[in-house]
Amino acid sequence: MTLSANPLAGLGPAVNAFENLSTFGWTSPHDLAFRARFGPPVEPGRVVAASRGLALVRTASGERLCTPSGRMRERLLADDLTLCAGDWIALRLDPGDTRGRMVDLLERGPSLTRQGPDGRPQCLAANLDVVFLVMGLDRDCNAARLERFLALAWGSGARPVVVLTKVDLNDRAEAFAADMRGVAPGVQVLEVCAPAGQGVARVGACLQGGLTGVLTGSSGAGKSTLLNALLGEDARPTGAVRASDGRGRHTTTRRELFPLPGGGCLIETPGVREVGLGAEGADLDTAFSEIAALAARCRFRDCAHGAEPGCAVREALDQGLLGGDRYGHYLQLRREVAFEAARGDERLWREREDKWRRISKAQKSLRKR
Ligand SMILES: Nc1nc2c(ncn2[C@@H]2O[C@H](COP(=O)(O)OP(=O)(O)O)[C@@H](O)[C@H]2O)c(=O)[nH]1
Ligand SMILES: [Mg+2]
Ligand SMILES: [Zn+2]
Structure with missing residues (x-):
């Protein structure tokens, strides 16, 4: 010693x-x-x-x-x-x-998943503190999508942040941003023009203290441009890592998690487009907090806010206190969550069978070695 x-x-x-x-x-x-x-x-x-x-x-x-x-x-x-x-x-x-x-x-902590080709959830980015929804103010802005995103994000445990890009391409940017803030109560909505460096630092500030974020949003929304702006001049290591996986095949791995010069990490993966944070965990009550507050006054505890008597949500709708769009999106998301839950039950059964089949196969092949 x-x-x-x-x-x-x-x-x-x-x-x-x-x-x-x-x-x-x-x-x-x-x-x-x-x-x-x-x-x-x-x-x-x-x-x-x-x-x-x-x-x-x-x-x-x-x-x-x-x-x-x-x-x-x-x-x-x-x-x-x-x-x-x-x-x-x-x-x-x-x-x-x-x-x-x-x-x-x-x-894993809060993670971003998508429905894989085989119907099973597939994790795309793990251990997230912040999920950014990037939307271009040129054509990409959409309240219904934002509502869906927020419901899923709140349910995941990660904090949603909305990033409106391309403020320079829309002379009504302020009005659009106000609309988006209207459907996102309590959520930070940032306006950026990444090529000009405008608003970029405020995006980075969301990750201060070593937090991890992921960029989601449709193709062309400006995710890569924003990431590059956050990384600063030529900070982005290009060049994929190339290596054989031991069986002679070659795999190319592109870097997907980037440490930011200002602290924290940002994940950008090619697979991420729209959010799939697992509909089972959707938190509609936070995303539609005003409806949740109304629902507490419905006569029936399990009110579906359809034709039930004494429904406080319908009442607010009739009095014009609740927007028809907002109400419609809420019901639509509720149906989706219920559908996902039912499908999840069915999948669970199928998976259990599959899993045992695969385990016994893996054990056999191990024994052969
Ligand atoms: N005018 C303007 N163009 C932008 C802005 N952000 C991104 N773009 C452009 O939008 C296009 C798509 O951006 P990109 O970052 O590749 O989108 P991604 O698919 O989400 O990664 C590119 O041509 C960018 O130069 C912006 O704030 N203003
Ligand atoms: Mg990109
Ligand atoms: Zn009701």
Whole structure:
């Protein structure tokens, strides 16, 4: 055993990890929970980009390409999970190995999902504090979409922020912004013109303190332009990471999580367009807070605000206190949430069967090795 003047020496990589990863969102509660479960040489890291069987991971000592251990691969398969940008993982960097070895995926916080091609939810960005909805004031602005987004975002646990881009292309920008604020009570609505640098700093300020955000919005809304403006001059590392995944195939991984010079991280993934924060978790009561307040006065507790007698929502509608559009969107979203819930139940059954089939297959192939 050797003695060292450095009091932190020998405590392992997790000590440094806290300092070096705090700009990537690693907090002291993260660190405590991690150290209760793992000891050196296992350390935490954050997925910057992931593709099949390979992840670019930011560790306390820099970025490394990592592959999952056999056991982790098996667990991901069994739980039907694929790694995505923003995931926190446990890994070890063994001397002599060119690749880091991921040993576990840490539990996800608020995440952005989409319906995968097979109908299952697929995670696109994980551990989010802020979800930005980017809408162009040129043609892209849409109150119904904003309402849907807010309901899903509130339900996810991440904070929604609306970014209206291209203020320079609309001479009625102020009026549009006011409309959007009307459907987004309690939500920050920022107006930006990224090419001119206008409003960009206020977007960055939403992520101060090492928070993580994701950019969502339709194609052409101005997400990449905004990200570039936040990263500043030539700060954006282009050039994809190219590596074989061990079976001779080549995978190209584009960076998806960007640390910002002003602090915090922003995720931009090609897969993200509209928001899918999991309709099961939609929070209509926060997104439509005025309707929720009215509903408390309906005669029936389970009032659907349709033809029920003593419905305070219909009453407000009839008196012109509640807009017809707003009421219509609310009912539409309620129907969607109910539909998603029903479909989720059905899917759960199918998934359970599938899962066991896949686990037994994976076990067989492991035994063969
Ligand atoms: N005039 C103007 N054009 C913008 C603004 N933001 C983005 N654009 C342009 O809109 C187009 C689409 O932007 P892009 O960032 O690629 O959108 P993305 O698909 O959401 O990533 C590009 O031609 C940008 O130059 C803006 O604030 N003002
Ligand atoms: Mg883009
Ligand atoms: Zn009612």
